[in-house]
Amino acid sequence: MSPQTIESPTQGSRQRTRSCATALVCHRCDHRYPLESSVFACPDCGKGLDVVYDYEAAAAHFRDVPAAERPHNIWHFEELLPIVDAGAQARVGQHSGYTPLIRADRLGAELGLSNLFIKDDSSNRPSLSYKDRVVSMSVARLLERGKSEIGCVSTGNVGTAVASLAAKAGVEAYICYPNRLEDTKAQACAALGAKVFQVEGNYDEANRRCREVAEDTGMDFANITLRPFYAEGAKTASFEIVEQLGWEAPEHIVSPAAGGTLSSRMHKGLNELQLLGLAETERTAIHIAQPSGCNPIASAILAEEAEVHPVMPETMAHSLAIGAPGDGYLVIDAVHKRGGTAAFASDPEIFAGIDLLAATEGLLTEPAGGTTIAVLEKLASAGRFGPDETVVAVITGNGLKTLPDHPEKKWRHGIDCKMEAMREAIDQLKATPSLMQTAHEQLQV
Ligand SMILES: *Cc1c(COP(=O)(O)O)cnc(C)c1O
Numbered sequence: 001m002s003p004q005t006i007e008s009p010t011q012g013s014r015q016r017t018r019s020c021a022t023a024l025v026c027h028r029c030d031h032r033y034p035l036e037s038s039v040f041a042c043p044d045c046g047k048g049l050d051v052v053y054d055y056e057a058a059a060a061h062f063r064d065v066p067a068a069e070r071p072h073n074i075w076h077f078e079e080l081l082p083i084v085d086a087g088a089q090a091r092v093g094q095h096s097g098y099t100p101l102i103r104a105d106r107l108g109a110e111l112g113l114s115n116l117f118i119k120d121d122s123s124n125r126p127s128l129s130y131k132d133r134v135v136s137m138s139v140a141r142l143l144e145r146g147k148s149e150i151g152c153v154s155t156g157n158v159g160t161a162v163a164s165l166a167a168k169a170g171v172e173a174y175i176c177y178p179n180r181l182e183d184t185k186a187q188a189c190a191a192l193g194a195k196v197f198q199v200e201g202n203y204d205e206a207n208r209r210c211r212e213v214a215e216d217t218g219m220d221f222a223n224i225t226l227r228p229f230y231a232e233g234a235k236t237a238s239f240e241i242v243e244q245l246g247w248e249a250p251e252h253i254v255s256p257a258a259g260g261t262l263s264s265r266m267h268k269g270l271n272e273l274q275l276l277g278l279a280e281t282e283r284t285a286i287h288i289a290q291p292s293g294c295n296p297i298a299s300a301i302l303a304e305e306a307e308v309h310p311v312m313p314e315t316m317a318h319s320l321a322i323g324a325p326g327d328g329y330l331v332i333d334a335v336h337k338r339g340g341t342a343a344f345a346s347d348p349e350i351f352a353g354i355d356l357l358a359a360t361e362g363l364l365t366e367p368a369g370g371t372t373i374a375v376l377e378k379l380a381s382a383g384r385f386g387p388d389e390t391v392v393a394v395i396t397g398n399g400l401k402t403l404p405d406h407p408e409k410k411w412r413h414g415i416d417c418k419m420e421a422m423r424e425a426i427d428q429l430k431a432t433p434s435l436m437q438t439a440h441e442q443l444q445v
């Protein structure tokens with residue numbers, strides 16, 4: 001296929017990607033806007049905007065360009081992503097996505113599931129969380145617009161993704177952190193060269209204010225003004241899961257939810273694979289995991305309501321602590337259409353989930369991952385999955401990045417560096433219960 005070009009008023013003509021994106025459309029009122037426009041919320045009804053595609057053209061591209069010729073990164077499915085400028089695309093996310101799908105046989109044995117997989121976004125690059133997928137779209141879009149500064153507001157992982165991906169693209173990053181988060185996250189962003197401002201208040205307050213700041217200063221924000229583009233990046237997780245299973249869609253996906261982007265856009269991604277005739281994805285149910293201390297989406301699903309009621313977050317799982325989730329209504333719709341469900345986990349259960357994943361699969365996840373595993377365990381115990389059905393749990397963040405303040409030290413300390421003392425320490429360690437045992441005891445309560 002011959003490369004097409006796009007005309008840009010500032011930079012002349014540029015190479016075009018195979019993106020089949022055609023327009024932006026309001027999630028609620030179907031009002032359409034040109035793809036090039038900078039609106040990010042519908043002026044008529046205030047709802048967010050979705051990207052629409054020419055699926056016939058996308059299907060033709062998929063026939064023309066075989067998988068072997070496609071890069072193993074988030075751009076593998078570039079037809080179904082919103083970036084049209086090949087130059088911008090080449091500067092972002094070249095090592096993001098395509099994270100491993102791990103057969104979790106040891107965890108599966110514990111839960112009575114013989115086809116359990118972990119989609120391991122805790123190893124995503126460059127910043128070890130699912131946010132590398134979505135922020136890559138924001139930064140690429142920013143470059144497409146010819147801008148050189150990007151802002152964001154973060155519960156933790158958006159910040160490090162923006163700091164890292166912006167640095168690589170040569171873009172200046174400004175990161176707003178609510179002060180209720182771990183300082184190490186702000187520290188990591190600053191170490192990556194981003195300009196960080198920590199504000200008093202929680203995420204929801206900071207988010208609302210950043211929207212005004214964006215409008216006032218004209219600065220683009222990765223997860224506010226670039227939101228329609230940001231959200232599209234989340235679909236890549238579902239594309240990869242299905243491809244990695246040999247184009248056999250799983251019966252179940254268990255996903256954590258904060259703002260609701262990941263879970264609602266995996267639903268969109270599954271629909272698109274079906275539309276393109278790449279896989280039968282209608283049978284895939286999406287189940288939502290949230291912390292008990294911040295569960296507005298899960299509560300609405302369980303109460304069969306169509307809208308979420310905002311809550312005041314109170315949980316150790318900071319990356320899931322969004323009390324007023326922007327995409328909540330889309331998640332409810334996705335779970336409903338796919339016959340899924342939702343459940344939540346208390347902070348002690350979340351820690352037990354972290355421990356169980358560590359003890360069985362050797363993966364250290366942050367509280368968001370612990371939430372997913374605790375909910376996976378609950379749904380398995382409740383008989384929600386058939387023993388041979390394929391279940392994929394999405395682990396979205398790395399524990400080495402966000403080590404939670406565990407209530408107690410799990411190691412022996414203050415040991416004399418002498419033969420006798422060290423042998424004694426080993427004997428005492430042999431007598432202490434394993435992580436597997438303690439995780440089990442905690443989860444069985
Ligand atoms: C942001 C985040 C989520 C949830 O993402 P949403 O798309 O906002 O629902 C889950 N896990 C981790 C680790 C995150 O950083």
Ligand SMILES: [Zn+2]
Pocket residue numbers: 026027028029030031042043044045046047
């Ligand atoms: Zn509208």
